[in-house]
Amino acid sequence: MQTIDLQDTGLRSLxxxxxxxxxxxxxxxxxxxxxxxxxxxxCGLDAxxxxxxxxxxxxxxxxxxxEATVRIKGSAGPGVAENMMSGSVIIxxxxxxxxxxxxxxGLLVIKGNASSRCGISMKGIDxxxxxxxxxxxxxxxxxxxxxxxxxxxxxxxxxxxxxxLFVRGSVKSLGxxxxxxxxxPEHLExxxxxxxxxxxxxxxxxxxxxxxxxxxxxxxxxxAY
Amino acid sequence: xxxxxxxxxRTVPIQSATFSNPVNAEIRRAxxxxxxxxxxxxxxxxxxxxxxxxxxxASISRYPLEGYREKCETSVTLGTRFAKNPIQxxxxxxxxxxxxxxxxxxxxxxxxxxATLAGTSTTTGDGGMTDEERGHSDKLVYxxxxxxxxxxxxxxxxxxxxxxxxxxxxxxxxxxMLLGQKISDRVAExxxxxxxxxxxxxxxxxxxxxxxxxxIKILELREITGWRVPIYIKVGGARPxxxxxxxxxxxxxxxxxxxxxxGTAATQDVFIEHVGQPIIACIREAVRALxxxxxxREVQLVVSGGIRTGADVAKAMAMGAxxxxxxxxxxxxxxxxxxxxxxxxxxxxxTAGAYDDWHExxxxxxxxxxxxxxxxxxxxxxxxxRLNNYLKVMTLEAQTIARAxxxxxxxxLEPEDLCAVTLEAAAMAKIPLAGTNWYPGCEKE
Numbered sequence: 299m300q301t302i303d304l305q306d307t308g309l310r311s312l313x314x315x316x317x318x319x320x321x322x323x324x325x326x327x328x329x330x331x332x333x334x335x336x337x338x339x340x341c342g343l344d345a346x347x348x349x350x351x352x353x354x355x356x357x358x359x360x361x362x363x364x365e366a367t368v369r370i371k372g373s374a375g376p377g378v379a380e381n382m383m384s385g386s387v388i389i390x391x392x393x394x395x396x397x398x399x400x401x402x403x404g405l406l407v408i409k410g411n412a413s414s415r416c417g418i419s420m421k422g423i424d425x426x427x428x429x430x431x432x433x434x435x436x437x438x439x440x441x442x443x444x445x446x447x448x449x450x451x452x453x454x455x456x457x458x459x460x461x462x463l464f465v466r467g468s469v470k471s472l473g474x475x476x477x478x479x480x481x482x483p484e485h486l487e488x489x490x491x492x493x494x495x496x497x498x499x500x501x502x503x504x505x506x507x508x509x510x511x512x513x514x515x516x517x518x519x520x521x522a523y
Numbered sequence: 524x525x526x527x528x529x530x531x532x533r534t535v536p537i538q539s540a541t542f543s544n545p546v547n548a549e550i551r552r553a554x555x556x557x558x559x560x561x562x563x564x565x566x567x568x569x570x571x572x573x574x575x576x577x578x579x580x581a582s583i584s585r586y587p588l589e590g591y592r593e594k595c596e597t598s599v600t601l602g603t604r605f606a607k608n609p610i611q612x613x614x615x616x617x618x619x620x621x622x623x624x625x626x627x628x629x630x631x632x633x634x635x636x637x638a639t640l641a642g643t644s645t646t647t648g649d650g651g652m653t654d655e656e657r658g659h660s661d662k663l664v665y666x667x668x669x670x671x672x673x674x675x676x677x678x679x680x681x682x683x684x685x686x687x688x689x690x691x692x693x694x695x696x697x698x699x700m701l702l703g704q705k706i707s708d709r710v711a712e713x714x715x716x717x718x719x720x721x722x723x724x725x726x727x728x729x730x731x732x733x734x735x736x737x738x739i740k741i742l743e744l745r746e747i748t749g750w751r752v753p754i755y756i757k758v759g760g761a762r763p764x765x766x767x768x769x770x771x772x773x774x775x776x777x778x779x780x781x782x783x784x785x786g787t788a789a790t791q792d793v794f795i796e797h798v799g800q801p802i803i804a805c806i807r808e809a810v811r812a813l814x815x816x817x818x819x820r821e822v823q824l825v826v827s828g829g830i831r832t833g834a835d836v837a838k839a840m841a842m843g844a845x846x847x848x849x850x851x852x853x854x855x856x857x858x859x860x861x862x863x864x865x866x867x868x869x870x871x872x873x874t875a876g877a878y879d880d881w882h883e884x885x886x887x888x889x890x891x892x893x894x895x896x897x898x899x900x901x902x903x904x905x906x907x908x909r910l911n912n913y914l915k916v917m918t919l920e921a922q923t924i925a926r927a928x929x930x931x932x933x934x935x936l937e938p939e940d941l942c943a944v945t946l947e948a949a950a951m952a953k954i955p956l957a958g959t960n961w962y963p964g965c966e967k968e
Contacts, residue, residue: 313746337739342676342747357736358743362676377730377743381674396730400671402715418729419671421715438725440715457723459716515720516703 299327309336316366319345335375340368343385360387363404376413379406382423388497395432398425401442407496414451417444420461426496436463437473445492447500455508459515463508464489466500477511560792561700563625563881563891565693565784565828565851570801572784573835575948576941577957580927588926595922596932599846601823602684602753602776605745609753609776610662610684612846613642614918615933616836618910619781619827619850620666620686620757622648624701624710624722625788625881626854628655630890632903633857635659637910641918646686646848648788649699649724651713652678659907664755667744669698669725672714676747684777685744686755687737689728689766692781692828694790695759695799699724701788704884707893737773755779760828763805767812771822779848780809782828786851788891789882802828803842804951807938810843819843833920840921841936842952856913857906858888 302312312330319325326347333339333353340349341361351359354372364383373391382401392410399415401423408416408425414432417425420439430448437453439461449467456473462485463476472478489502538544549560581587588595602609618638623631625648632655638645644662647653651673657663665682667674679685690696701710701722711718731740741754756770757779770778782802787795806826813819826839827848839847851859860868862875864887871878871885881891889900925933928940942957943949949956950963 309746310750314749317749338743338746341743344676357739358730361743362679362747364676376736377740380730381671381676383675399730400674402675415729419725421671437729438723459720515717517700517721 299329300325301329301331303331304336304339305332305334309338313338313341316340316343316345316347316349319343319347321345323347333372337375340366343368346385354391363387373410374408379404379423382406392429393427397427398423401425403442405492405495407498409497411448417442417461420444424492424495426492426498428496428498430467433470434473436461436476439463443488443492445489445496445498445505447498455510457514458508458510460510462488464492464505465508466505469506469508472508475511475514476508479507479509481505481507561789561882562792562795562879563787563789564795564879565786566796566799566801568796570784571803571945571948571951572801572829573803573838575945576803576838576943576952576954578834578837578841578924578928578940579942581929585929587929588931590923590926593926594931595926596934597918597922599823599934601825601846602755604753604776604818604822605750605774606684606753606776607749607751608683610644610664612644612662614914615840615846615921616641616830616914616917617643617664617825617846617848618645618853619785619848620646620648620664620688621850621854622650622701622788623653623656624648624650624705624714624893626890627892627898627901628653628709629898629901629903630854630857630906631656632659633901633906633910634853635663636903636907637853637856637914638662640907640911641914643914644683647682649701650710651675652682653713657681659903666757669728670714670723671729672722672724679744680748682748682752684753684755685748686757686779687740687744687775688757689737689770690759690761690781691757691787692759692783692785692799692802693787694794695761696726697790697794697798698726699788699790700882702882702884705882705893710893734769734773737769741774753777755825757781759783759785760800760802760805763800763808764812767809767824768816771813771816771818775822777823777825778809778813779825779827780805781848782826784829785827786854801951802826802839803948806839806842806844807953813843820845833917833922834924836917837921837924837933837936838941840933841940842938842954845934852913853910854890856910857890858901858909859886859890861888864888 335356337356343366344364348367356375358377360368368387370389374393376394377396379387380399382404384404386405388407393408393412398406400419406425408427411429412431416431416435422442426445433451436455440459446465450469453473455476599615639661646664662683664684703719753776755777756775758766760782783799823845826844867887886892889897943954
């Protein structure tokens with residue numbers, strides 16, 4: 299295992315070392331000590347390595363991640379795993395705004411709560427939140443799955459496209475064009491898999507599914523506000 | 524005119540300047556459809572523009588350069604502030620961001636070919652980077668937009684620069700819409716949305732909200748790309764002094780400033796015509812911001828919005844820009860709105876030169892469309908040749924003017940070389956009114 303003290307090494311050197319890892323690297327496990335809320339830690343990774351961040355992170359930790367597994371042993375600042383392509387990011391604590399924003403793939407697990415705009419404009423990423431999520435989450439979400447084991451804030455799924463939203467607790471309000479949908483067997487199957495991969499013990503049958511009413515898909519003046 | 528019944532002269536019918544025929548027609552159209560007008564392009568209203576400025580030329584106190592023999596450099600380097608690999612261009616005229624989706628694949632290829640022949644850069648748009656665009660563009664600027672359609676780290680790393688789009692001149696504060704007619708299988712796949720549905724582009728970024736966040740976003744992009752490529756920030760002509768100041772403070776290498784004459788693929792006509800400022804009102808304010816920060820020429824300024832000729836290029840640079848960008852003019856060079864398609868424009872209810880329903884995907888010139896039959900009308904090789912010719916002519920024109928002003932590099936043009944022929948232009952451009960050493964707001968007489 300490679301152990302890097304971020305305060306000694308500096309962000310640029312750390313990220314360059316991680317970027318330099320090839321597909322076949324044998325340096326597959328990295329531990330980053332003393333993150334102290336620094337921004338852009340382990341962003342742009344592109345190799346099947348595991349990075350453990352021992353503490354809380356600032357903005358955009360694991361941004362645009364590909365293939366790597368990033369574990370944050372603390373809480374994450376805004377935009378964690380933004381635009382993730384593949385791999386996984388697991389946060390032991392809470393996540394600030396825009397967690398998983400525009401993510402194209404991979405799995406984001408937040409074991410605490412997520413703030414507002416979780417999964418905004420998501421494009422294929424799977425997000426599992428053990429706690430609650432804030433307002434305007436999954437705004438303009440295009441595809442992928444958002445699983446919320448707690449409650450959802452206001453305007454969930456506003457202007458939603460094809461993403462699937464699963465919420466176990468209450469939903470303060472649904473956004474424009476977001477509706478509750480029937481939970482069919484294929485959805486339960488997807489949800490069970492996500493809960494298992496998301497290290498969550500909740501039962502799929504306890505969730506409700508939300509999706510797009512598809513009334514905003516083509517411009518209609520009667521839908522304007 | 525006489526009253527037919529008794530021969531008495533009568534008042535001549537007068538069209539209202541306020542309720543003109545076009546205004547009345549639009550009221551009737553709105554009343555009939557309940558939908559506001561959506562179109563492409565930039566502001567069509569008459570605005571103070573580069574035409575309202577003139578060069579003074581040489582005189583006893585200014586020594587001209589020989590028009591054809593003496594060197595007048597045109598090169599420009601963009602991104603010298605932080606990037607390891609700034610972009611070196613042979614000419615200071617770049618191709619502005621236009622999306623694959625709004626434009627056809629052959630049109631994007633033609634832009635890349637023409638720009639490469641001319642020694643300049645082209646720019647992606649909303650919708651991501653295509654292989655034909657990357658393959659045919661020697662220098663390609665990758666736009667980072669609120670929608671993040673097609674955004675991925677591999678394309679970020681194969682770009683020569685990144686342009687964070689905060690706004691554009693046609694619609695500062697507005698997002699975009701690519702109507703379902705233009706969402707082909709390929710466009711849909713690139714944008715990760717179903718085929719045939721309208722694709723909205725958000726008006727603001729999903730993961731940052733202000734200049735402090737923007738600074739961190741730039742840090743992230745630099746870390747992902749190893750600090751190699753320049754990062755531009757593009758803003759619409761809204762508050763150029765403050766936007767330029769904030770962009771520089773956030774860490775931009777280059778500020779791209781787009782006036783309201785700059786085009787868009789599609790938005791509401793009311794937005795295009797009523798939001799934003801003309802480009803000549805923006806340039807000097809942006810330059811003032813750079814000067815106040817001690818960053819003029821260290822952070823480069825690229826301006827766009829109605830650039831058509833080498834004279835426009837020279838005037839923009841005389842006001843302090845390092846380079847310009849063209850969009851609409853480049854499309855016209857490729858063949859957009861060409862009168863040879865007049866019969867088809869007529870069939871669409873318009874005429875060559877006025878066609879602006881780019882969002883509907885029926886472009887007879889095969890440029891703003893995804894229809895395979897229409898797309899096939901544009902030969903990307905010939906289109907590239909035409910664009911290169913046009914860029915060459917603009918460059919020669921700008922050099923002609925610079926030499927006449929005694930300048931051996933386009934960058935040596937300066938405000939002192941200019942005068943304004945209208946009070947409005949003088950006030951907006953902060954250039955003295957012709958025959959005076961004064962402009963409105965200036966303390967001198």
